Each structure stands twice: as structure tokens, then as C-alpha cells.
Amino acid sequence: MWWLKPAHEPITQRVLGVLAASTTAVLALHLLFPEGHALHISTYTLGLLGKYLAYALLAVAVDLVWGYLGILSLGHGAFFALGGYAMGMYLMRQIGDRGAYGHPELPDFMVFLNWQELPWFWHGFDQFGFALLMVLLAPGLLALVFGWLAFRSRVTGVYLSIITQALTFALMLAFFRNEMGFGGNNGLTDFKDMLGFDLREDSTRAGLFTITAITLGLGFWLCRALMLSKLGRVCVACRDAESRVRFLGYRVERFQLFIFVVSAMLAGVAGALYVPQVGIINPSEFAPIFSIEIVVWVALGGRATLYGAIIGALLVNYAKTFFTGLIPDAWLFILGGLFVAVTLALPQGVAGLMKHWRWPRTPDTTTQEARA
Secondary structure (H helix, E strand, C coil), X not given: CHHHHHHHCHHHHHHHHHHHHHHHHHHHHHHXXXXXXXXXXXXXXXXXXXXXXXXXXXXXXXXXXXXXXXXXXXXXXXXXXXXXXXXXXXXXXXXXXXXXXXXXXXXXXXXXXXXXXXXXXXXXXXXXHHHHHHHHHHHHHHHHHHXXXXXXXXXXHHHHHHHHHHHHHHHHHHHCCHHHCCCHHHCEECCXXXXXXXXXXXXXXXXXXXXXXXXXXXXXXXXXXXXXXXXXXXXXHHHHCHHHHHXXXXXXXXXXXXXXXXXXXXXXXXXXXXXXXXXEECHHHHCHHHHHHHHHHHHHHCCCCCHHXXXXXXXXXXXXXXXXXXXXXXXXXXXXXHHHHHHHHCCCHHHXXXXXXXXXXXXXXXXXXXXX
């Protein structure tokens, strides 16, 4: 079965093993050692690590389309934000009359703006199952419509990148408007609980961290399974020689569209995991600079490896947390310098360095099989 192939792949075994061991170690340090102990991991740090893991899943989604299809998407921040808003709408509906204005149905920002009734697109978000469905459908449908129009018209290269960035910029401007019904500039925040669990409790934070780690592992497994299958080999062939693949009779746009939609859904899931741990979702997640940052994560970690995207996301976001606290005004310059340095010194990223240093006998079988 195609979905079982990663189980026999050394790289997948190593990545999932490291992820499982790291998750277990973090939870043990958080739960077993009391506050004030040198080995104790605080709730704040646990939430920060959970955010990093959500970002890692987002980076894997971008690497799926950029690394294996050659499609440089600068709009995946939009899919991430849509998944986050879907989860945020569910969390807002759970507040009920515990909000500042005490309205049993309308969120506080709607009461403040004198809305008289709940908009039609908010109905159903009081159910967790419906919210999960929207986490997948909202980014998936957007990617389906956008991808069908773009790939059918054979828009590729820098033109596709510009269009994806224009898409996320347009959505950012739309979500900033109060009349859209998504909280405007402030977004959605002040969440209380999720499925009856208090989001401020340590046990809930630990549970969210664990779920995020498991989801990252499943997302990585899914992407590796797809790329090790015949579908993956065709995708790599489309990346390296699209015209030849078309000559052989393959409908390239169908492969591109399918992978693009799967990637968008993974990004939406990452956004849904991000929101309850951070406690807010606002239009800044649509900002084009965020989508560019995601590409930097993947480039730093190493394209077409998937595990490199995880490494890049963790490294860059840890560096961002550190340097924005130390020298906040210089962070963007550091990020730009890091991208230039990696491009010049490590064209294959950290994963390429690790592959030659530690894993010389475990090359990426996906690329080799495609070339064969």
C-alpha cells in the first residue's frame, strides 16, 4: 500500500523517532518537575514550542508544493489564516454570555459594532465537527478555485508567485474591514475553552502541544507517502521537465492542482492548531511578509526533503523569538541576511549539509526514482 511506504524509509523513521522523543521529553520536563526547578519547562515555553510545531507543519505544506512540484507559493499564509479563523470562530462561539457584554450569541466585537444578529456564515461554528470541516474546506476550496484557474492557464514561475502573494494581500485587506464580520483589525481573541477544557489550564496546554506534535508527524507521513508513490514521481518529473511529462500524455495541471489543494489543507490544519495555543487570530496572518518568511524557513532547512522544512521552521522561529527580544528593530535585517547567507553557502539548506555529513547512504529516494 502506498501509505505504508514511509514505514520502511530510514529518514521517516528517524524524523518520527526524534519528534516522539522530543515531545515526550518536553512533556516530562513540564509535568514532572515543579515550577522553579532548573529542568522545569514553563507553560509559556510549552505554548511557544507548540506554536513552533504548528509553523513546522505549515513549512512542510509549503515544501510539498515548492520542493516537489517547483511551485513557489507566496500565499500559503492565506490558507494558514483561513484555517486559524475557522478554529477562532468556533472558540468565539464557545464564549457565550461570558464575554464582556454578556450576549449569549453574539461575540463582543459584534455587540460593540451594533450587529443585531449573527451573520449566516457564523452558523454551525458552535459545533466542533463543523469547525474542523471548515478548517479543511475553507483553504481547500480557495486553493481548488485558484489552482484550477492558474494551472489551467499554465501560469508558472514568478508570475504564479506574484499572483499568490496578491491573493493573500487582498484577503488581508478584506479581513481588516469591520463589516466583514471577522473582528476587523483586532481579529478574534479572548478564547475561554475548547471542548469544555479551559485553555488556561496547564493540562490543556500540554494536550494541545501533544496533539500538534502528533499532527505534525501525521502530516509528514502523509507527504512522504504521497512523494514515494507513483504520484510523487510524476510530480518530481513535472518539476524537472514539465514539457516532457506533457508530451508523454500526463495532465500536468491535475497533478499540480491535487498537490496544491492537499498542501493548502495542511496549512489550514496548522492554522487551526496555532490559534488555541497563541490565543488570537487577526489579519496580520495574511500579511505577505509572513508568507515570504515561510519560504525562508523551507530554504534554510532544505527543499524537497520535508524534514528540512521542519528544521528550518524551528530554527528561524527560535531565532525570531530570541532576536526580537534582544534587538527587535534588527530582526528583519537578520532574517534577510540569513536567507542570503544560506542561499550562497548552503544551497541545499541544513538538510543538505546533514545528508552529506551524517546520512551519506540514505539519499532522497523520491528524486532518484523519478530520474530513473
